[in-house]
Amino acid sequence: MNGTTGHTGTPEHTTARVIVVGSGPTGLLLAGDLATAGVPVTVLEKRPPGICNLSRAFVLHARTLEQLDARGVADDLEAAGQPLDRLRLFGRLAVDLAGLPSRFNHLLVLPQYEVEKVLERRAVAAGADFRYETELTGLRQDADGVTVEARGPEGRTETFGAAYVVGADGMRSAVRQAIGLPFPGRSVIRSVVLADVKLAEQPPALLTVDAVGDAFAFLAPFGDGYHRVIGWHRGRDVPDDRPLDLAEVKEITRLALGRDFGMHDARWMSRFHSDERQAPAYRVGRAFLAGDAAHVHTPAGGQGMNTGLQDAANLSWKLAAVAGGHADPELLDSYQAERHPIGRAVLRSSGGIVRLAMAKRPWTLAARAALTAFLHTVGPARRKVAGQVTGIGYRYPAPRGTHRLTGARVPDVALAGGGRLYEALRGGRFVLITPEPFAAGPGHADRLAVTHWTSDHRTTVLVRPDGYAAWVAGAAAPAEIGAAVTRHLGPAK
Numbered sequence: 066m067n068g069t070t071g072h073t074g075t076p077e078h079t080t081a082r083v084i085v086v087g088s089g090p091t092g093l094l095l096a097g098d099l100a101t102a103g104v105p106v107t108v109l110e111k112r113p114p115g116i117c118n119l120s121r122a123f124v125l126h127a128r129t130l131e132q133l134d135a136r137g138v139a140d141d142l143e144a145a146g147q148p149l150d151r152l153r154l155f156g157r158l159a160v161d162l163a164g165l166p167s168r169f170n171h172l173l174v175l176p177q178y179e180v181e182k183v184l185e186r187r188a189v190a191a192g193a194d195f196r197y198e199t200e201l202t203g204l205r206q207d208a209d210g211v212t213v214e215a216r217g218p219e220g221r222t223e224t225f226g227a228a229y230v231v232g233a234d235g236m237r238s239a240v241r242q243a244i245g246l247p248f249p250g251r252s253v254i255r256s257v258v259l260a261d262v263k264l265a266e267q268p269p270a271l272l273t274v275d276a277v278g279d280a281f282a283f284l285a286p287f288g289d290g291y292h293r294v295i296g297w298h299r300g301r302d303v304p305d306d307r308p309l310d311l312a313e314v315k316e317i318t319r320l321a322l323g324r325d326f327g328m329h330d331a332r333w334m335s336r337f338h339s340d341e342r343q344a345p346a347y348r349v350g351r352a353f354l355a356g357d358a359a360h361v362h363t364p365a366g367g368q369g370m371n372t373g374l375q376d377a378a379n380l381s382w383k384l385a386a387v388a389g390g391h392a393d394p395e396l397l398d399s400y401q402a403e404r405h406p407i408g409r410a411v412l413r414s415s416g417g418i419v420r421l422a423m424a425k426r427p428w429t430l431a432a433r434a435a436l437t438a439f440l441h442t443v444g445p446a447r448r449k450v451a452g453q454v455t456g457i458g459y460r461y462p463a464p465r466g467t468h469r470l471t472g473a474r475v476p477d478v479a480l481a482g483g484g485r486l487y488e489a490l491r492g493g494r495f496v497l498i499t500p501e502p503f504a505a506g507p508g509h510a511d512r513l514a515v516t517h518w519t520s521d522h523r524t525t526v527l528v529r530p531d532g533y534a535a536w537v538a539g540a541a542a543p544a545e546i547g548a549a550v551t552r553h554l555g556p557a558k
Contacts, residue, residue, distance in 0.1 A: 125173040126455040280296070382531055475526060480519065497525070498518060
């Protein structure tokens with residue numbers, strides 16, 4: 066097996082290889098990006114082959130859809146899901162998405178497992194090596210690489226060598242534990258009930274969510290005749306392993322939504338608790354964390370899967386550049402600098418939504434009413450909330466003295482000669498949009514697309530593979546553009 070020697074040999078340290086632990090959405094996007102870039106990647110997954118349909122995530126937001134569009138899979142997902150142009154958070158407060166400055170001015174209701182199917186097909190087609198029923202049991206690293214030990218099928222020990230390892234293995238991440246990182250935080254909501262049920266009555270909205278008194282409930286369709294129910298009652302703080310029956314799910318739903326829509330034929334039920342936690346670092350040496358391994362938060366706003374996918378989009382091109390010898394390893398430090406603050410911001414926003422939704426005391430109810438009125442009347446504040454929930458409002462820090470657009474998300478602009486920016490980004494390339502005559506040199510041609518504005522813009526923008534501005538100049542001569550390209554893509558080889 067490639068990169069594997071069994072239980073007695075010495076691992077093959079392939080300096081360009083990356084090991085991804087976990088094949089949820091985050092791990093699958095990473096694996097597909099790396100394999101597409103020509104980086105050998107092995108995915109270790111402790112589950113058997115096959116996509117699990119026990120999804121907790123049901124929403125793709127605009128920024129995530131843009132990232133998926135840059136990989137050529139957004140249209141397939143759009144065809145499978147159901148768009149919704151308004152996200153209701155609590156009471157009368159709803160986020161209107163129709164005005165988002167994005168091709169995807171909506172959220173997409175789609176179970177997580179459908180996203181995983183598309184991303185898995187892409188990763189397999191690109192050549193990612195999947196090892197199922199393989200669980201990480203140990204991890205060592207030094208200046209030369211990483212050695213991962215795993216228990217494979219039938220309990221046999223396997224040893225893998227790599228340049229880097231990424232833990233995308235969820236809240237109980239074995240990678241995070243192996244590198245000794247704590248996961249500080251706390252449980253915010255205990256004894257949340259989950260059930261997949263059929264309904265005798267269709268809900269009035271695609272996503273149905275509300276909180277009344279001590280009860281909260283959420284309904285979302287799978288698309289196969291079943292709905293996922295998520296419910297919580299403040300007064301029922303019981304262990305996760307306490308038996309759950311359909312009567313309890315129906316009662317919580319009736320309290321929160323006014324009726325239970327004739328729930329019947331539950332195919333699965335469970336309890337879980339919702340935590341707010343974040344690792345203090347997303348990188349230790351050659352090991353990285355992404356998705357739920359790095360941060361977990363309440364499901365409010367549907368930001369969990371989306372934040373993980375955007376972690377992967379940020380990290381993958383950097384790993385590919387370093388593994389391919391095009392960038393200095395210091396580039397990898399920017400993953401922590403860029404993604405950790407956004408993870409913290411998502412924890413705060415999702416936690417704030419839950420606390421306001423479940424407000425009970427008079428002063429918290431008054432605060433919720435005041436915030437709702439404020440957002441209804443103040444457009445910039447309303448747009449800021451929409452930008453945070455959907456991800457399009459976030460930007461990355463830029464060096465002092467650089468152009469004000471450096472680090473900002475670049476919209477999916479139309480390009481001269483036809484096509485769009487996010488089409489040009491496919492394949493993990495940088496894109497240079499410039500009014501100047503400029504041609505990529507032989508050493509950059511396969512990693513840089515050069516194009517022009519459809520208008521008379523004089524600005525030159527070098528767009529990173531994840532759709533953020535790496536370098537911007539109001540007016541630039543070809544020599545200055547060439548220097549910026551070399552600085553960000555590495556010397557031509």
